[in-house]
Amino acid sequence: MRYISTRGQAPVLSFEEAMLTGLARDGGLYMPESWPHMSAGEIADLAGAPYEEVAYRVMRPFIGEAFTDTEFRGAIARAYAGFRSTARVPLVQYEAGKFLLELHHGPTLAFKDVAMQLIGQLFDLALTRAGKRVTIVGATSGDTGSAAIEAFRGLSSVDVFILYPHGRVSEVQRRQMTTPVESNVHAIAVEGDFDDCQARVKDMFNDFAFRDTVGLAAVNSINWARVLAQTVYFFTSAVALGAPHRAVSFAVPTGNFGDIFAGYAAKRMGLPVERLIVATNLNDILHRTLETGEYRMEGVHPSISPSMDIQISSNFERLLFDLYDREGAAVALAMDELRARGGFTLPQGALNRLRAEFDSARASEEETSATIAAMFASNGQVICPHTAVGVHAADEVHGTRRIPVVTLATAHAAKFPDAVEAACGQRPALPPHMADLYERPERVQVVANDLETIETLIKDTRT
Numbered sequence: 001m002r003y004i005s006t007r008g009q010a011p012v013l014s015f016e017e018a019m020l021t022g023l024a025r026d027g028g029l030y031m032p033e034s035w036p037h038m039s040a041g042e043i044a045d046l047a048g049a050p051y052e053e054v055a056y057r058v059m060r061p062f063i064g065e066a067f068t069d070t071e072f073r074g075a076i077a078r079a080y081a082g083f084r085s086t087a088r089v090p091l092v093q094y095e096a097g098k099f100l101l102e103l104h105h106g107p108t109l110a111f112k113d114v115a116m117q118l119i120g121q122l123f124d125l126a127l128t129r130a131g132k133r134v135t136i137v138g139a140t141s142g143d144t145g146s147a148a149i150e151a152f153r154g155l156s157s158v159d160v161f162i163l164y165p166h167g168r169v170s171e172v173q174r175r176q177m178t179t180p181v182e183s184n185v186h187a188i189a190v191e192g193d194f195d196d197c198q199a200r201v202k203d204m205f206n207d208f209a210f211r212d213t214v215g216l217a218a219v220n221s222i223n224w225a226r227v228l229a230q231t232v233y234f235f236t237s238a239v240a241l242g243a244p245h246r247a248v249s250f251a252v253p254t255g256n257f258g259d260i261f262a263g264y265a266a267k268r269m270g271l272p273v274e275r276l277i278v279a280t281n282l283n284d285i286l287h288r289t290l291e292t293g294e295y296r297m298e299g300v301h302p303s304i305s306p307s308m309d310i311q312i313s314s315n316f317e318r319l320l321f322d323l324y325d326r327e328g329a330a331v332a333l334a335m336d337e338l339r340a341r342g343g344f345t346l347p348q349g350a351l352n353r354l355r356a357e358f359d360s361a362r363a364s365e366e367e368t369s370a371t372i373a374a375m376f377a378s379n380g381q382v383i384c385p386h387t388a389v390g391v392h393a394a395d396e397v398h399g400t401r402r403i404p405v406v407t408l409a410t411a412h413a414a415k416f417p418d419a420v421e422a423a424c425g426q427r428p429a430l431p432p433h434m435a436d437l438y439e440r441p442e443r444v445q446v447v448a449n450d451l452e453t454i455e456t457l458i459k460d461t462r463t
């Protein structure tokens with residue numbers, strides 16, 4: 001399998017190269033050259049298999065020669081051994097035809113662990129073999145950062161710098177990033193919002209002198225390996241509900257469009273996914289795009305589901321690539337317009353194709369809180385605000401259709417105790433391995449939203 005850039009002007013790479021490269025050198029995102037297909041028989045055979053086996057079978061066609069079977073299976077086994085559920089990502093029914101896919105049983109209590117724990121293993125294998133060292137720079141609205149720091153802390157082949165929006169992540173999220181003691185991981189609080197952090201990361205990749213000096217690598221969903229690892233749970237959950245013989249819809253709490261794009265990829269591979277429901281909070285650029293055909297920025301509004309406080313949904317570019325018949329020049333033009341004029345209009349054909357696969361719904365702050373309260377009142381489940389945005393969307397869009405709908409429970413409620421307690425009166429407790437989080441000393445640098453300042457800090461701090 002080879003990987004091509006969404007903007008069509010960067011070198012074609014192998015899986016290992018794409019994984020270690022991050023952003024393509026033309027500013028685009030790497031995509032598989034074609035979608036591997038799983039037959040109905042191959043999908044049916046996944047029924048009852050352990051998560052690790054499904055992960056191996058779903059991802060193998062994308063990996064090429066990068067890792068031997070033994071290496072790849074070993075990496076998968078180590079990645080998920082520490083999850084607090086033997087199912088790894090349990091599927092829980094909460095109402096007739098409605099399910100929660102719990103993706104928060106990894107070490108940092110969010111879905112990011114599912115991909116990040118594996119990427120940590122794969123980076124370590126590839127870098128150790130090549131005798132290379134890289135500098136990972138990531139942007140986070142709270143969860144990617146903690147998952148990355150957890151996955152890479154103490155590894156000798158990487159330095160990790162995580163940019164997060166100062167004052168705009170929950171206290172638990174901040175402490176998860178600022179309390180690890182290992183000297184190769186660093187939290188940087190940027191005076192700005194998540195979009196600023198993500199823009200600075202992309203600026204660093206586009207500054208080739210800096211990029212090459214520090215050996216820059218990415219673990220945001222810029223990195224195809226992140227999205228790939230997230231396709232697996234669409235398979236495990238759909239198969240548990242009867243795929244390939246029965247279709248399933250998914251409601252996905254959405255910010256950077258990485259998780260829902262993984263669902264789209266699973267569908268391209270042959271999984272019978274009926275509808276992909278984009279669930280947004282106040283930051284509803286994707287909902288507006290589906291309604292109007294205009295992808296237009298409006299600024300970021302802080303919300304009680306802060307990990308989704310995002311306007312520029314990085315992975316929407318990957319979908320555009322498919323919607324524009326894989327014409328890199330057309331994608332590059334749209335991205336230029338986004339930068340220069342704050343938005344672009346989808347051609348009617350592309351909009352029709354978008355609407356053929358995706359629905360959307362937006363949850364106000366009141367609707368998010370009401371959903372947390374209603375879920376607790378009806379079945380005693382305490383869900384996080386991001387999950388609540390998904391449940392709201394599943395109710396609003398999917399209604400009582402006969403096809404089952406799975407909402408991705410993207411984080412543990414304990415990461416957002418204030419919002420959850422205000423909504424349903426329950427203060428979720430942190431699991432035992434994090435019980436002393438509030439007592440651990442913090443280490444963080446607060447910096448201006450300025451490329452040169454951030455680059456200098458990284459150059460001076462890396463080991």
Ligand SMILES: Cc1ncc(COP(=O)(O)O)c(C=O)c1O
Binds near residue numbers: 253256257307
């Ligand atoms: C808890 C949580 N839910 C949902 C999302 C949105 O996921 P994505 O950015 O892949 O759309 C995020 C951030 O990525 C998150 O941290």
Ligand SMILES: N[C@@H](CCOP(=O)(O)O)C(=O)O
Binds near residue numbers: 139256
């Ligand atoms: N919500 C994310 C934002 C970054 O998303 P990513 O999937 O591109 O890493 C976060 O929690 O950081």
